[in-house]
Amino acid sequence: MLLEFRTKNYKSFVDETVFSLMAAPKQTGLDYSVFTKKIKSKKFKGLCSSVLYGPNATGKTNIIGSMDTFRAIVLRGNIKNSEERSSPNSAANALELIPNNSAKCSEPVLFSIKFMENDLLIHYAVSLDLGCFLDDSYSRKVLKEELFVNEEKVFVRDKTLSFGNFKSIKNYILDTIQQNEDSLIEISKNSLNDEELFLTNGFKLIFSQDLVKLITSWFANKFMVVYRADSMQLIKRFVDPQKQTVYVEKTTNSAAKLFGINSNVLGYVVSDDESDVKLCSIFKNVKDNKSAAMAAEIFESYGTIRFVNIFPLVIMAILTGGTLIVDEFDASIHPMALMNIVNIFHNDDINVNNAQLIFNTHNPIFLNSNLFRRDEIKFVERDEDTHNSVLYSLSDFGTTGDKGVRKHEDYMKHYFIGQYGAIKDIDFTPIFEELISNESEV
Numbered sequence: 001m002l003l004e005f006r007t008k009n010y011k012s013f014v015d016e017t018v019f020s021l022m023a024a025p026k027q028t029g030l031d032y033s034v035f036t037k038k039i040k041s042k043k044f045k046g047l048c049s050s051v052l053y054g055p056n057a058t059g060k061t062n063i064i065g066s067m068d069t070f071r072a073i074v075l076r077g078n079i080k081n082s083e084e085r086s087s088p089n090s091a092a093n094a095l096e097l098i099p100n101n102s103a104k105c106s107e108p109v110l111f112s113i114k115f116m117e118n119d120l121l122i123h124y125a126v127s128l129d130l131g132c133f134l135d136d137s138y139s140r141k142v143l144k145e146e147l148f149v150n151e152e153k154v155f156v157r158d159k160t161l162s163f164g165n166f167k168s169i170k171n172y173i174l175d176t177i178q179q180n181e182d183s184l185i186e187i188s189k190n191s192l193n194d195e196e197l198f199l200t201n202g203f204k205l206i207f208s209q210d211l212v213k214l215i216t217s218w219f220a221n222k223f224m225v226v227y228r229a230d231s232m233q234l235i236k237r238f239v240d241p242q243k244q245t246v247y248v249e250k251t252t253n254s255a256a257k258l259f260g261i262n263s264n265v266l267g268y269v270v271s272d273d274e275s276d277v278k279l280c281s282i283f284k285n286v287k288d289n290k291s292a293a294m295a296a297e298i299f300e301s302y303g304t305i306r307f308v309n310i311f312p313l314v315i316m317a318i319l320t321g322g323t324l325i326v327d328e329f330d331a332s333i334h335p336m337a338l339m340n341i342v343n344i345f346h347n348d349d350i351n352v353n354n355a356q357l358i359f360n361t362h363n364p365i366f367l368n369s370n371l372f373r374r375d376e377i378k379f380v381e382r383d384e385d386t387h388n389s390v391l392y393s394l395s396d397f398g399t400t401g402d403k404g405v406r407k408h409e410d411y412m413k414h415y416f417i418g419q420y421g422a423i424k425d426i427d428f429t430p431i432f433e434e435l436i437s438n439e440s441e442v
Contacts, residue, residue, distance in 0.1 A: 059389030
């Protein structure tokens with residue numbers, strides 16, 4: 001369960017930005033959205049959903065991109081560029097795209113995350129010197145790296161390397177490590193590499209493979225970040241081309257029928273001369289009763305393909321307690337289908353594993369006090385002078401005063417009259433008036 005993500009100096013988010021999924025104090029109502037976990041004697045209340053609003057080009061996608069980039073860095077264990085270019089998020093592969101393009105000098109880039117897994121509260125953070133925007137020859141360096149478990153220090157790496165007492169992770173390390181702790185710490189200090197994460201390299205090899213496996217498995221399988229959902233390629237998660245040439249996922253097809261697909265079956269196909277998996281519409285030939293496959297984009301609508309791509313991830317999140325984060329979740333999918341998916345995450349009888357759904361949208365239907373709590377509704381605004389992005393929550397307005405937000409007020413109405421910010425009046429009329437004027441003068 002994700003509790004908090006922070007970033008600083010990631011593209012348009014120059015100042016430290018906190019994306020919180022911890023319940024704001026004094027918020028009441030919609031209790032289905034709140035999960036309570038206890039670590040030692042302290043209770044943590046996490047939210048099961050969050051929706052993000054703001055005009056185009058304000059930075060909503062950058063928030064999701066920063067999560068995806070941090071995920072990629074942790075999983076490869078270094079701050080070198082990746083040769084793989086399969087992700088649509090270029091900054092996850094080419095880190096010189098991360099720094100703000102207006103900065104005159106290099107400023108540290110921060111990523112920090114808090115999540116719960118296996119009854120452990122994990123807090124992992126890194127501060128990185130990546131140089132200036134587009135400087136791909138810069139000698140990068142991990143400036144600081146820290147890991148806390150159950151709010152107790154495991155290690156902090158900055159100018160030196162220091163460790164806690166390992167009490168919080170005693171079940172994840174061997175007894176022999178504690179007996180040789182001093183010598184292993186000295187080995188660790190000598191093994192540090194400026195471009196490598198200590199967590200997934202030295203700490204993993206010397207102290208605890210099991211703890212690092214728990215953390216990286218969460219990043220790989222439960223931190224499900226979908227950047228630019230219009231270019232999703234997710235089907236490789238569900239089919240092994242080494243074992244079969246046609247794969248039909250029964251649950252997804254059942255959902256697709258409810259979605260409106262009744263004339264055919266959707267399946268994943270691997271041809272003899274290609275290794276890539278392709279989503280296909282599968283028909284039965286009425287003449288010989290044999291099956292034939294056609295590329296889905298030829299027969300199906302774009303909305304259908306997006307739904308079939310994303311629905312398996314909804315299933316995975318619900319079954320595993322994952323955190324599903326989707327950019328432009330509502331693109332080309334009917335609001336009623338999206339509303340039902342949101343309600344699945346809000347259903348205590350179904351969402352028994354504390355799965356979470358985070359998405360950005362332009363659809364005002366979700367600005368509803370009966371659907372989302374005030375601390376679940378986020379906004380992104382961009383300063384007209386500095387072009388820097390700012391993230392804030394509806395709960396930040398409080399409940400009193402002229403700008404206070406009451407629990408059952410009309411969020412949609414007040415958003416469109418500009419009470420919450422993060423909205424922009426756009427009028428293209430002068431452009432067309434000038435065009436028409438120029439045409440009449442010719």
